Amino acid sequence: MRTLLDKLLVCAYLAIATLPVIGIWWSIGQRTKLEGVTERPKRPALTMSSFVSERYQHGFVGWFEHRLGFKAASIRVDNTLLFHAFRETKPGSRVQIGTDDVLFETDDLSYLGLRDQAAERGARAGALADAVVRIQRTLAARGRGFVPIIVPSKTSVYRDRVPRRWRSSTAEPSASDELVYRALVRAFDERGVRYVDGRALAQALVRDESRELIWGPEARHWSNYAACRAMQRVLSEYAALTSTAVIPQPCRGAMAPQPIDHVDHDLWRLLNASGVEHVPSVAVVAPPPPTSPSDPAPRRPTVLLVGTSFSLRWRDDAERSQVFSNVVVNYYDRTFFLPSDTGIGIGAHAEVKPDTDAWREIVLERDLIVLELLETYMLSSGAYDASFVDAVATELAPTP
Amino acid sequence: VPFSSLLFIHLFLPVFLIAYWLTPRAAKNYTAIGFSLVFYAWGAPKFLPVVFGLGVVDYSLSHAIGRARARDGGQRRAKWLLAVGVTMHLSVLAYFKYANFFVGQLDELLAAFGLGAIPWTHVVLPIGISFITFEEISYLVDVYRGDARPATRLSRYLLFLTLFPHSIAGPIFRWKDLEAQLASRTESWTLVREGFERFSRGLAKKVLVADSVGIIADGVYALPAAQLTGPLAWLGSIAYAIQIYFDFSGYSDMAIGLGKMIGFRFKENFNQPYISASITEFWTRWHISLSSWMRDYLYIPIGGNRRGARRAVINVFVVFTLSGLWHGANWTFLAWGAFHGAFVALERVAGDARIARIPLALRHVLTLAIVTVGWVFFRAGSFDHAAAMIGAMFGGGEGAPLTVFPAILTPRFAMFALVVGAVIAVLPALWKRKQWGWIDRVRTWPIAHVGYLLLFLASAIHLTNMRITPLIYFKF
Numbered sequence: 085m086r087t088l089l090d091k092l093l094v095c096a097y098l099a100i101a102t103l104p105v106i107g108i109w110w111s112i113g114q115r116t117k118l119e120g121v122t123e124r125p126k127r128p129a130l131t132m133s134s135f136v137s138e139r140y141q142h143g144f145v146g147w148f149e150h151r152l153g154f155k156a157a158s159i160r161v162d163n164t165l166l167f168h169a170f171r172e173t174k175p176g177s178r179v180q181i182g183t184d185d186v187l188f189e190t191d192d193l194s195y196l197g198l199r200d201q202a203a204e205r206g207a208r209a210g211a212l213a214d215a216v217v218r219i220q221r222t223l224a225a226r227g228r229g230f231v232p233i234i235v236p237s238k239t240s241v242y243r244d245r246v247p248r249r250w251r252s253s254t255a256e257p258s259a260s261d262e263l264v265y266r267a268l269v270r271a272f273d274e275r276g277v278r279y280v281d282g283r284a285l286a287q288a289l290v291r292d293e294s295r296e297l298i299w300g301p302e303a304r305h306w307s308n309y310a311a312c313r314a315m316q317r318v319l320s321e322y323a324a325l326t327s328t329a330v331i332p333q334p335c336r337g338a339m340a341p342q343p344i345d346h347v348d349h350d351l352w353r354l355l356n357a358s359g360v361e362h363v364p365s366v367a368v369v370a371p372p373p374p375t376s377p378s379d380p381a382p383r384r385p386t387v388l389l390v391g392t393s394f395s396l397r398w399r400d401d402a403e404r405s406q407v408f409s410n411v412v413v414n415y416y417d418r419t420f421f422l423p424s425d426t427g428i429g430i431g432a433h434a435e436v437k438p439d440t441d442a443w444r445e446i447v448l449e450r451d452l453i454v455l456e457l458l459e460t461y462m463l464s465s466g467a468y469d470a471s472f473v474d475a476v477a478t479e480l481a482p483t484p
Numbered sequence: 485v486p487f488s489s490l491l492f493i494h495l496f497l498p499v500f501l502i503a504y505w506l507t508p509r510a511a512k513n514y515t516a517i518g519f520s521l522v523f524y525a526w527g528a529p530k531f532l533p534v535v536f537g538l539g540v541v542d543y544s545l546s547h548a549i550g551r552a553r554a555r556d557g558g559q560r561r562a563k564w565l566l567a568v569g570v571t572m573h574l575s576v577l578a579y580f581k582y583a584n585f586f587v588g589q590l591d592e593l594l595a596a597f598g599l600g601a602i603p604w605t606h607v608v609l610p611i612g613i614s615f616i617t618f619e620e621i622s623y624l625v626d627v628y629r630g631d632a633r634p635a636t637r638l639s640r641y642l643l644f645l646t647l648f649p650h651s652i653a654g655p656i657f658r659w660k661d662l663e664a665q666l667a668s669r670t671e672s673w674t675l676v677r678e679g680f681e682r683f684s685r686g687l688a689k690k691v692l693v694a695d696s697v698g699i700i701a702d703g704v705y706a707l708p709a710a711q712l713t714g715p716l717a718w719l720g721s722i723a724y725a726i727q728i729y730f731d732f733s734g735y736s737d738m739a740i741g742l743g744k745m746i747g748f749r750f751k752e753n754f755n756q757p758y759i760s761a762s763i764t765e766f767w768t769r770w771h772i773s774l775s776s777w778m779r780d781y782l783y784i785p786i787g788g789n790r791r792g793a794r795r796a797v798i799n800v801f802v803v804f805t806l807s808g809l810w811h812g813a814n815w816t817f818l819a820w821g822a823f824h825g826a827f828v829a830l831e832r833v834a835g836d837a838r839i840a841r842i843p844l845a846l847r848h849v850l851t852l853a854i855v856t857v858g859w860v861f862f863r864a865g866s867f868d869h870a871a872a873m874i875g876a877m878f879g880g881g882e883g884a885p886l887t888v889f890p891a892i893l894t895p896r897f898a899m900f901a902l903v904v905g906a907v908i909a910v911l912p913a914l915w916k917r918k919q920w921g922w923i924d925r926v927r928t929w930p931i932a933h934v935g936y937l938l939l940f941l942a943s944a945i946h947l948t949n950m951r952i953t954p955l956i957y958f959k960f
Contacts, residue, residue: 090673093933097680100941101498104490136529149490149948158948170896174949175699180891199887249891 107153118156119353120178125150156356163357179354185361186245186301187351188238195260195460196239197252202259205463206267208470212463213271215473216455220277220325222480229322229385229452230476233314234268235394236283236306237459241290241299265459278325280317283459286310297337297367302352304393307367309337311397312405319407322452328383333407336370347397371404384409388447390472391456392416398454412446417468417475420446438475448479485526487683487738488690493944496523497742504746505671513643513666516746523648524611531610538576539638539645542620545569546627546634546641553630562628569624577617583607585813612652614810616645618777623659625781632660640666649742653735655753655773662748669747679744681933684940686737691943693908694730695950696901697723703893705863709872710884717876718856719894724863725856726905729758732771758855759913761847762839763827766855778807797832801825811862816870820861827854848913 128134128143135141149155166172171181180188198205220230239246240261248254257266265283272279286306289298298310305311312335319330341364344353348366387408389395395413399421402411413421420436436443447453453476461467485492500519507515525532549565552558584607591601623641626632635641644662645651704712704720736753743750757769767775783803789796801822808821831839839847857874864870875881886893926932 087673089930089933090677093677093937094673094680096937097677097684097940098498098501100937100944101494104494104944105498135525138527138529141526145489145491148495152490152494152948155948158945162945162949166897170900172891172896175892175895176951193889197889199885247891250889252886252889 104153104155108148108151111153118159119356123150160356160358163355164359167355167357167360173355177354179351180250182242182245182250183247184245184301186242187355188242188246188250189304189351189460191460192237192239192304193246193250195237195264196243196246196258197250198258198260198264199252201464202263204465206263208463209264209267209271212470212473213268213275213277215477216272216279217275217277219473219476219480223453224325227326227328228450229325229328230455231278231280231318231321231325231452232272232455232457233280233282233318234265234462235314235391235456235458236286238299238304238306240265240283240459241286241295241306242301245301260459264463268457268463278321280314280321282314282317285314285317289313293337294339296363296365297339300348300366301363302350303348303366304350305347305397306394307337307348308369308397308401309335309367311394311401312337312369315398315401315407318452318454322385326451328385328451330383330385331407333405334370337367338370339365340368342366342368369401369404385451386410386412386449387452387454388412388414388450389454389456390414390417390468391454392458392461392468394458395454395456396421398456408452412450414447414468414472417472422446438478443475444479447476485523487735487742488687488695488943488947490944490947493687493947501745512746513639516647517639517643520643520646520648520651524646524651527652528611530608531613534576534610535616535646536642538573538616538620539642541572542569542623542645543635543638543641546624549624549627550634553628566624566628570621573617573620573624577613580607580609580613582813615654615656616651618656618774618781619645619658622656622777622781626658626660632658632663635659635663636667647743647748649739649748650750653732653739654771655736655739655750656777657750657773658777661751665748671747675744675747677933679741679746680940681936682741682744683738684741684936684943686734686739686741687943687947688939689730689734689737691947691950693901693905694727694734696895696898697730697905698727699898700894700902701727701863703888705869705873707886707888708884709869709876710882711886712872712876713881713883714876714879717873717881721856721860721863721873721877722906723898723902725758725852725859726902726909728859728862729754729909730905756909756912758852758909759848760851760855761844761913762831762851763824763854764831766851767824767828774807774810778803782806793832797829800829800832804828814865815867816861816864819867819870820858823858823861848910852910 125143125146127147128140130140134143163174166174167181173179173181178190180190180193182188216230216232223230243256253259269281271277286298289310297307299306306314312333316333316335319333322328323330342348344362346366349362352360352362384406385408387402387410389398389411391413392415395415399411399413402408410423412423415421418435420434422434436446455469455472457469462469485496487493496519503519504512504515521532521536524535545565545568549562549569552562552565555561584604587602587604594601623632623644627634635644640663641659644657644659644666650657700723701720704716704723707716707720733754740750740752751773753771753773755769755772757766760766760769783799786799786802787795788799802825804825805818805822808817808819808824811817811820842850857877860873860877861870864873
């Protein structure tokens with residue numbers, strides 16, 4: 085009897101040890117989906133030199149751990165236990181759990197918690213504003229618009245849901261409010277920059293309407309509705325800068341249940357945990373009213389959105405609203421996302437270096453350039469905002 | 485390949501076990517050697533020839549020593565051969581482990597005189613070299629002393645050196661303890677099951693407790709000195725004390741468990757060190773294979789307590805200081821060894837009778853406090869860092885605002901693991917004195933076996949969701 089128990093237990097241990105490996109070859113236990121996985125390592129080739137230099141070992145471990153059977157299920161079980169027992173995510177996770185289970189991106193919490201670096205960042209505001217005002221005036225003289233927009237961090241809209249554990253100080257305003265955001269606003273105001281303060285707008289909208297309509301508790305980004313309202317302001321600034329009439333962008337927001345793969349459930353999906361309560365409704369924008377054939381053909385400007393995933397959201401909205409005729413996104417001043425009809429012939433995603441004809445065509449020929457300044461990253465060292473502004477300023481500088 | 489890695493648990497271990505069990509008895513050692521070499525080569529392919537070569541030289545030397553001892557008047561030659569062997573091993577250790585340190589110190593000295601640095605290429609430390617060197621030295625010394633016979637087969641000696649459960653981070657084995665098992669050993673389902681259970685226990689200690697608690701220790705030790713406060717410094721130090729115990733004793737549990745799976749019965753390396761009531765007792769319970777090695781191959785040869793009480797105290801201090809240096813080429817390790825040496829020497833001077841007058845509970849607390857403070861030298865990268873930590877622990881912290889979130893510094897699950905770890909580490913002090921035999925009886929219930937299985941499953945699941953951290957003792 086004792087031996088039988090021993091045999092059964094040994095077999096059970098071996099089963100636990102071997103099943104994930106068997107899963108690699110027979111694709112067992114790989115049906116559970118894992119959100120947020122971007123890396124797909126390849127199995128390295130074994131050579132004497134790669135083994136001696138240990139490149140093979142590192143590559144193999146990466147491949148093995150990625151392909152392991154039941155990996156997604158294991159991760160979900162572990163995350164579920166962490167969530168329910170401790171209301172935490174694993175160390176290093178991009179998602180953190182706030183009060184009332186409002187979810188935050190770790191970078192946004194880090195921005196709110198800035199201390200010494202806040203002053204460091206704020207010190208760059210003057211230089212950025214100087215460059216922006218020069219570009220704005222030069223392009224306006226050419227009939228083109230350049231409009232910066234400050235996009236809030238989620239922590240600026242859900243400040244009360246940031247737990248004490250995720251704050252280095254509860255003093256209000258925070259160092260990042262005072263030394264980064266307000267420093268930039270002051271710098272823009274002092275230089276007469278025409279810009280949109282999306283943070284002030286979002287906070288005003290939260291006061292007047294429901295917070296969920298502006299920003300979903302499970303979303304990293306503000307809602308389509310908030311993005312739409314911000315773009316209305318951008319268009320007003322564009323119209324004022326270039327004295328151009330543009331299509332009014334209608335924004336009628338409403339809460340509606342959306343499938344789980346909707347972008348406003350992204351942080352919830354990234355939890356990769358089970359049994360976590362979920363808010364099915366997110367803010368959506370009603371489609372624009374159909375235009376009547378008798379309406380005068382409005383001018384639909386071409387636009388370049390420079391920024392983060394918030395700009396990708398505007399691109400999607402722009403396609404829905406048809407306010408713009410051609411939308412290009414310059415993602416983190418690294419990759420250009422181009423519509424198929426741009427005709428530049430560099431593909432839908434491409435890295436286009438400044439000081440090239442393709443770059444000049446994409447950037448300088450736009451009717452409107454929107455520089456998205458996401459609070460979380462704006463004015464940080466080596467950030468996309470400064471690099472893009474520098475590149476444009478260099479192009480526009482009068483040649484001696 | 486750390487034992488607490490997915491590659492080891494899900495690929496190396498099952499493939500090895502199945503291959504080993506299917507191998508005919510006469511060839512089992514060769515299978516074990518083959519897998520052990522793969523295991524070692526996976527992490528340090530360049531050093532495999534060094535380990536292998538030293539093993540072959542050792543084997544030849546041991547036979548030469550044995551032959552010299554057997555001849556009349558050959559004692560002098562045997563001693564000479566032993567000296568050659570020991571010098572060779574210590575030279576290898578000195579080169580790989582201490583050369584960078586000494587060159588660095590020399591460079592600092594030269595810089596003080598305005599001279600340039602010595603041209604030097606950084607030497608990479610082969611994994612497990614400290615452990616292997618000590619095993620090789622003990623083998624030669626035991627053969628010389630007549631406490632052990634030279635290995636009859638090279639394969640057995642190579643297996644003794646490279647056997648993967650212990651080759652890279654101990655326990656430090658002795659040839660005379662394993663010789664018979666290397667020649668012949670019996671396996672059974674019960675032993676394999678016990679091996680898995682011991683492995684599960686060690687894996688859980690490492691993955692669920694040590695790695696979790698390590699987040700707190702790493703966070704506190706990464707803080708700038710100005711941000712340290714007394715409670716934070718104590719929290720970080722206690723967390724490290726728990727981390728290193730669960731990390732290293734977990735590794736030893738896994739090594740012992742792996743040995744059982746293939747029929748070996750290894751000696752224990754830990755015996756609940758945090759229940760000790762004195763530093764002397766602590767060293768009979770912590771890293772037993774090292775402390776007994778130091779006693780037999782260093783303390784006794786330099787005179788032990790045979791040359792009077794005063795000399796014994798000096799010997800204790802010297803041995804502990806060198807033991808600190810063995811852990812790493814840094815002044816902080818030396819200080820850690822000297823710190824323990826000083827307390828053991830002090831206990832010798834005070835005498836058992838005087839120490840016994842201190843209430844037992846207070847002795848436990850004092851011992852834990854001394855050990856915890858000692859770990860600061862072990863963990864800190866420099867004297868300045870250690871001084872800042874110890875200063876904060878005893879009221880010298882400035883307590884500037886933290887630049888790291890409390891949620892990152894003290895995650896709830898890590899704090900929970902810290903409490904669980906502390907209870908497991910210290911509670912036996914209570915139950916051993918109260919004779920709570922039921923706790924030991926529960927361990928033999930069938931449900932306990934299922935518990936170990938679940939622990940294995942839970943550890944494997946948790947491991948899948950975390951960054952794999954190497955064992956602290958790997959770097960020694």
